Amino acid sequence: MTEPDIRSLIMGNPVARAFAITGDAWTQLILREAFYGVRRFGVWRERLGTPRSVLTDRLQKLVAAGLLSQEQVATGTRTEYRLTEMGLDMFGVAVVQGQWEKVWAQSPLQERYAIAFFDRESGRRLKPAVLTRAHGVEVKPDRVDWKPGPGLIIIPPPTSRRRRSAPIETDRPIIDRSTEIMGDYWSWAVLSAAFFRLRRFDEIHAALGVATNILADRLNRLVLHGVLEKRPYQTAPVRFEYRLTEAGLALYPIVLAMHGWSQRWLIEPDEAPLTLVDRASGEAITPVVCDLDSGEPLDPRRIRWELEAATGASGKEKSPADAKPDGR
Structure with a gap:
């Protein structure tokens, strides 16, 4: 097999394929609400304030991709959207x-409570x-290598989704501020390029x-939020390079x-x-989010969660998610 070019590696790898579907902020927030049990269009609108046309578009795309199923209830007078097995697997x-x-x-909220x-x-x-893998061992980033495979082709990026211009403040302790930082396909593409050095x-x-104005915007935002740092590498004229910070490197488990x-x-x-392999053994790595002690994959149908007072805070509060956080 010929050596793959860097563009194919960045825009054709499994993560790029996933973020072409789920990488924008509205989609991530819609899925988050589904894990809390939301099934109806009006409830998403109330919870998130999503423009009607945007919400319709994202729900249709999630149904087409297989993460949600669309069902008629109450004698066909109301539509509900329910997480499929594919959508439930996004919980991890x-x-x-x-x-x-x-x-x-x-x-x-996260300053006051831990989940x-x-x-x-x-x-x-x-x-x-x-x-x-399920019942495997925790992935150590410094032991992960990769090898290209036969399916490494560039996947066209989404063309109809603009980055949300203003952040949304919600009362959920998960998937909130991160969508402001990386809630669009091109932010993730820039981060992927950074991980490929x-x-x-x-x-x-x-x-x-990508267009230069879009790239400049994403680089500046990632620097602003502390995920990348800007360092000069040339003085006449001044030119900069962008390196992952500690916060940026900490994104690797999400990847x-x-x-x-x-x-x-x-x-x-x-x-x-592209396949991930253990650098020492050569064994294939098929990452899955599990309970560290049992090795069982996280399944929202078998989990409840609570908000606990963070260090330095007092009191304890149960999350609304304690009641069926699986959208079913």
Whole structure:
């Protein structure tokens, strides 16, 4: 197999395929509300304030992609949208994204409370982590390598979704501030380029093929939010490179979780565009978000969660998600 070019690696890998479907802020927030049990158009509108046309578009796309099913209830007078198995499997990605923003992009609610997960039947506290496979071991980023596969082709980016211009403040302790930082396809593409060690504007532009004004906007926003840092590498004239900060590197578990989801739902086994492997053993890694102690994949139908007072806060509050957080 010939050596793949960098553009194919960035825009054809499993994560790029996944974020072409779920990478924008509205889609992430809609899925989050579905995990809280929301099924009806009007409730999403009330919870998120999403423009009607945007909400219609995103729900239709999620149904077409297979994450939601559309069902008629109440003698056919009302439509509900329910999470499919494919949509439910996105829960682990949401959990990992929430863990990241709790550390690096706290909302006012997250400053007061931490979210805790428990097994519904046993009451045992769960420890979400990205494992190499179900019942595997926790993924160590410095041991992950990759190899290209036969399905490595560029996937056209979405063309109809603009980055949301203003943040939304919600009372959910998960998937909130992070959507302001990385809630669109091109932000994730820039981050992907950074993980492939592209650091200069011209080389990122060449790899992504995105308009220069869009690229400049995403780079500036990622710097503003502390995910990238801007360093001069030339003085006459001054030119800069963009490097992942500690917060940026901490996004890697989200990338792994999304890679695993994409492997399970978007890619045929014999057509993998890119496979993750253990650097030492060469064993394939198929990332999945599990409970660290039991090795069982996180299933929202078997989980309840609560808000607990964060360090330095007082009191305890149960989350609305304690009642059927699976949309069913």
